[in-house]
Amino acid sequence: MNDAERPHHAARPVDGATPTGAGHARQIWPGHAAEGRAPRQGEHRSGGPDSGAPQRRHLRSSLLLTLASAVIPGSGLLGAPRRGHKMLGALTAIVSVVTLTFVLFWAVTDLPRLARVAGNETFLGLATFALIFIAIAWVGLITLTQLTTRPTGLRGGKRLLSAVVVTGLAFCVAAPTAVAARYSHDTARALDSVLKSKDDVKANNQPTIAGGLDPWADQKRVNILLLGGDGSASRAEQVAKYSIRTDTIMVASIDTKTGNTTLIQIPRNVQYTPFPEGSEMAAAFPDGFRGDGAEGEWYVNTIWQHVELDYPDLMAGSTYRGAEALKQGVEGITGLEINQFVLLNIDGLEALINAMGGVTVNINQELAVGGDTAKGTKPKRYLQPGPNQHLNGQDAMWYARSRWNTDDYNRMARQSCLVKAIIDQANPQTLLTNFEAIIKASADMLATDITDDQLSAYIDLAFRVKDGGTISRLVFSNGNNGYSYSDPDFEKMRAAVAKAIEPTPTPTAAAPTTTSATSNSTASAPDPSASASEPSNEGVHNVSDACAWQGEG
Template sequence: MRWTLGAFVVPVVVFAVVGYAYVHAKGGELAQIAVVPRQLVAIAVVCAVLLVVWLGVLVSTYLSTRPARPTTGQRIGGNLLTMALAVAITAPLATTGYYATVQAGTIRTIAGDPQSATVPTISGSGDNPWGGKRRVNLLLLGGDGGVGRTGIRTDSVILASMDTHTGRTVLFSLPRNLRDVPFPDGTELHDLYPDGFDLGTDPGESMLNAIYRNVPATNPDAIRGSDNEGADALKLGVSGALGISVDYYLLVNLQGFQQIVDAMGGITVNVNEKVPINGNTSAGIPPTGYIQPGPHKRLDGFKALWFTRGRYGSTDYKRMERQRCAINAIVDEADPAKLLLRYTKLASVGKKILRTDIPQDVLPAFVDTALKMKDQQLTSVVFQRSSDFDPNDPDYDVVHETVQRALRTAEKATTSGRRAPAKAATPHQRALVGARVAVRAATDALPSRSEARDLLAQRRQAREDARQAASDDAQDSLQATTAKDDCAYHPETGDESDDDGSDGADVSAAATLPARTD
């Protein structure tokens, strides 16, 4: 009997050890499994079966090995030992099965079976989950009401453009009061609003943050095959404004943001100016308090909410900066061990306040990109009022140019060195051309007229390529030296300490808009 039990138990233990080693070696694959409900259910079932088997093995072993007439001490000791072993062995299995069940329910609730008219078709597998898609663009929305409401206003609009190969991410922040938002050519919304989104009534109802609510309300049949027409309309609007496709969206109820931060245990940010709590500028209602400036301040959910929302006596653009910094802080807090300890609370909150059109079968690819993103630097581009950008009369060609420059800069940051211009002559080539002319002159073998034209054209092209390369270098250098890390500690007034707050702060280089030449 003991041999039979041993023959069963030893392979199970070996399997557990090998499984543990595999999990540590294949952390990415494990994380991807965690977003596939059917695999999570399978894990829960396996855990339940193993739990029952282990308990059976323990009880059988105890009954077969105890003395025929045990003393009171032996009986008590044997019972306690069996119970201790049962708890030690079954607790991990029960916990794993429970988490797997909760996670499966969470994924099915948040990303159940979304119907969207704007999601791309992805055909990836294995080591290349995104197929041939180099960048995936996720629209992050913060709304002022429940995620199921059609009347929600999206006051926070940030597009995260993620490199699927490296995880390097650029955040584009658009102001909520952006006007004349264009829709891409070929869409029904472009036909309805050829000059950009404008209802021709109250200007406040034609801003970027009103698209989610007002497009479905005024043109309910403009987008078909969607269970969230407002989100699809806003995706198309942001796509037209930035000049790049928007693949998916993630909507967060801003009140629920407080619950997320509390569930995570708080976030750490640098506060560079007094941030108001409550208050209404137009109504003349003062704040009830302030978040005071300081480096590396730990904020609970309530203060984190007002860090991202407060703007009494401030501007939308300052608030946009703080929202990007809050995203950075959340990424920094996303430590797997820490999240696991608070997982059930996070899952419960997430089901209530999140909405997305990311299909379940795409979630593993997002996990793969997120794991890469964790080790990369977040770059931010904020479109704020300046001599080059007016949200009431935006030049979308300038916006598109800025977006493309930011993406090219992020692309260059992942490579080692700059490639030489394709047509630029190297010093060696120019030397050969010069030597050729010198030899011909010395031997009176002057080049023909056509050859001379070719040589002059080569020299002109070389000079032009050199000037262009120098211009690109100067522009990149200017951006690098004038870029401002909005999330580092640089108080607006009165430095409160000698610490600049840069240690441990995530760098977020804010790309500047190009100067006009006209």
């Protein structure tokens, strides 16, 4: 049949198509599905080697690439079709990996330095905004990865699955980053409320803190006065009347090279406290701290309150007049130059212990909770003896302050044990899981003349104490180390302190090793051949030994 004889309703083949037959492609007629159409000249199928169009995408691959961007910011964009997205992904992934590697390396090789940076208020303020920006950018990268790598034309359940995955991953990265930003903000606020600027603090005997790698290069020892002030509701009326009464007084004398620390505990009822020659307090009290018939108590623990309430001209201009007066009193007792002080409010310490989830100590004797011997009020209950007793904040404070069936010297020992337990148990896991409560409690419990520019140096010193130092304790109890309640021998007490903080001699073949306050074992009894004026170190011992369980089992 020729063309003239072909029926009019039969359409011609599409240009370029060949009739169906052996060895020939199937004819494509107008109206057939487009995907069956043979390519025109110069036209290539999508996905061919010469195609400029993207390869066919799969939802599974897109979700995996989105997950990659959640693990390493932007890394999933390396699988995106456009070159610009690939470059963005490569850049953000490299920056993220390098930054994380640097921080981890810094943490492993120089954790004190990293901690010093993290304790800087300016850094914390910048970190807060940086973390917020990172959270937003990270979520944006996750979303962009999904949008640029997923198949086109998703419908129904697959589109919903894609949205759910992006939302879940965005939450997983944004939530912890937002929490970190809040922690940074809270820490900066807490530091700002506790630490004053160096221009806002006037105090004596501030330590010499150098620049460079070793901030303590020019300060052989630093002596910090640690005070416990009772601010409980039951004493609110007394606090209003007496200002601050420092019932807990101890000095942490720290060797800045080794971190070895001697805690020197001073009984709260030391009488006739002397002051350094030539000091302002010595001029006001030439015969020691005594009232000469004036009303009130005149023990060492009342120096702060008397100066603040009764002697407005003493220590004029000092930021903490009571603290400066008490520093001079402790200097007169110990012979040490007191550099700075830290006052812990008892209520704040209780809140801190609760924020930590409690504290574990060994209880070696039955300890009363409540009770007043002078008034004949019996205790409400007792803390029972036993090893590894986990106490909440209230019971921990009664562990430290109970006097019903013990004396002040036993109480001072328990205070040292509580301080050590808090230090030992303030691990990173505890700090992170209870961060906000701990920060709030710390801000409420502290007063100090340590300034914000000195914090980094003290962080460095804290690592030296924790990592390489030993903690020992010098006890001033009746009849030991020159102390007697009725007639304290301050010259012998100062000599005992000097002996307690002296460095441990290097052992030699010619001379036996002597015991010092920084030894790991309990100090030996004094040499019987020593002169009568040489102080006894009977009360110097390792804090770990004093706090150990002493019962059976």
